Amino acid sequence: MKEIEKTLENKSVRPTAMRILIYKYMAEKEIAVALTDIENAFAKADRTTLYRTLKTFEEKGIVHQIDDGTNISKYALCEPGCNCEIEQDLHLHFHCNNCDETVCLTEHKIPQVNLPDGYVAEDANLVIKGICEKCSGQ
Amino acid sequence: MKEIEKTLENKSVRPTAMRILIYKYMAEKEIAVALTDIENAFAKADRTTLYRTLKTFEEKGIVHQIDDGTNISKYALCEPGCNCEIEQDLHLHFHCNNCDETVCLTEHKIPQVNLPDGYVAEDANLVIKGICEKCSGQ
DNA sequence: GCAATAAATGCACTTCCGTTGCACGGTTTA
DNA sequence: TAAACCGTGCAACGGAAGTGCATTTATTGC
Ligand SMILES: [Mn+2]
Ligand SMILES: [Mn+2]
Ligand SMILES: [Zn+2]
Ligand SMILES: [Zn+2]
Numbered sequence: 001m002k003e004i005e006k007t008l009e010n011k012s013v014r015p016t017a018m019r020i021l022i023y024k025y026m027a028e029k030e031i032a033v034a035l036t037d038i039e040n041a042f043a044k045a046d047r048t049t050l051y052r053t054l055k056t057f058e059e060k061g062i063v064h065q066i067d068d069g070t071n072i073s074k075y076a077l078c079e080p081g082c083n084c085e086i087e088q089d090l091h092l093h094f095h096c097n098n099c100d101e102t103v104c105l106t107e108h109k110i111p112q113v114n115l116p117d118g119y120v121a122e123d124a125n126l127v128i129k130g131i132c133e134k135c136s137g138q
Numbered sequence: 139m140k141e142i143e144k145t146l147e148n149k150s151v152r153p154t155a156m157r158i159l160i161y162k163y164m165a166e167k168e169i170a171v172a173l174t175d176i177e178n179a180f181a182k183a184d185r186t187t188l189y190r191t192l193k194t195f196e197e198k199g200i201v202h203q204i205d206d207g208t209n210i211s212k213y214a215l216c217e218p219g220c221n222c223e224i225e226q227d228l229h230l231h232f233h234c235n236n237c238d239e240t241v242c243l244t245e246h247k248i249p250q251v252n253l254p255d256g257y258v259a260e261d262a263n264l265v266i267k268g269i270c271e272k273c274s275g276q
Numbered sequence: 277g278c279a280a281t282a283a284a285t286g287c288a289c290t291t292c293c294g295t296t297g298c299a300c301g302g303t304t305t306a
Numbered sequence: 307t308a309a310a311c312c313g314t315g316c317a318a319c320g321g322a323a324g325t326g327c328a329t330t331t332a333t334t335g336c
Binding site: 067121 | 205207209230232235243246248249251252253254255256257258259260261262263264265266267268269270271272274
């Protein structure tokens with residue numbers, strides 16, 4: 001628990017009780033979580049607090065937002081060496097059509113693509129949809 | 139106009155007045171359009187009709203839906219040889235951070251990516267964000 | 277320790293988009 | 307022509323994101 005506090009402080013985010021809980025919750029999940037997921041996990045907490053916590057985490061580089069095509073924003077903890085901002089470092093995400101879960105494939109970077117003249121790339125998002133490892137029967 | 143009727147009939151969609159207008163509107167735009175865009179263009183028409191028209195067009199392979207990360211569904215006419223269903227044929231989309239417009243880069247296919255064991259790809263979505271040709275000063 | 281200040285939280289409310297149910301009217305088919 | 311079907315319009319709902327403001331909690335200067 002002390003570790004989480006350290007992690008938050010290192011990112012200049014004050015380690016409040018709620019923030020530590022949310023961080024812990026996300027760390028235990030290996031999949032991307034939606035605001036509603038957290039809301040259901042902590043019936044006690046207010047959605048606005050969770051919402052703003054995620055925004056804060058995102059601004060401070062603790063989590064990154066994931067758009068998996070479900071129109072529900074998901075979030076996942078950044079890996080130790082994660083540089084979401086840098087275009088080179090963008091990894092792809094996988095969304096399972098069966099269990100509806102989204103995972104970061106941190107090792108799989110988005111391949112470089114050539115664009116027509118005049119187009120300048122600043123960011124990229126690649127989502128693969130299909131059947132995940134758990135659902136494909138190992 | 140007769141051509142549009144033919145096109146719709148070829149896709150087994152009855153060419154009603156409204157459908158022809160919507161098709162024409164989309165054909166004239168070179169960018170992806172949202173339901174609200176069409177709604178604003180045809181103040182007369184009901185939102186539901188436009189919504190269902192787009193759904194019908196999508197089912198019949200006349201348009202394809204685009205998720206550009208804005209959380210607003212966009213649609214664009216399928217090119218003559220478009221096979222949206224086939225995974226191999228998926229092209230990428232570009233969303234301009236400046237003018238907020240989204241375009242199909244039909245010629246640019248989504249590169250094949252390797253997935254970890256157990257993952258089966260069925261669909262893919264690649265969106266590049268940045269500055270479009272118009273906004274980058276040619 | 278205490279007052280002043282700033283930050284975090286909670287509640288209420290709004291907006292936006294997508295979606296559905298149902299009723300009406302025109303078109304196709306038997 | 308009658309029945310069946312399909313397209314359209316109106317109304318309403320639901321989920322999720324986002325905002326304003328009051329309240330509580332933590333931090334800082336004295
Ligand atoms: Mn990720
Ligand atoms: Mn396209
Ligand atoms: Zn799965
Ligand atoms: Zn632009």
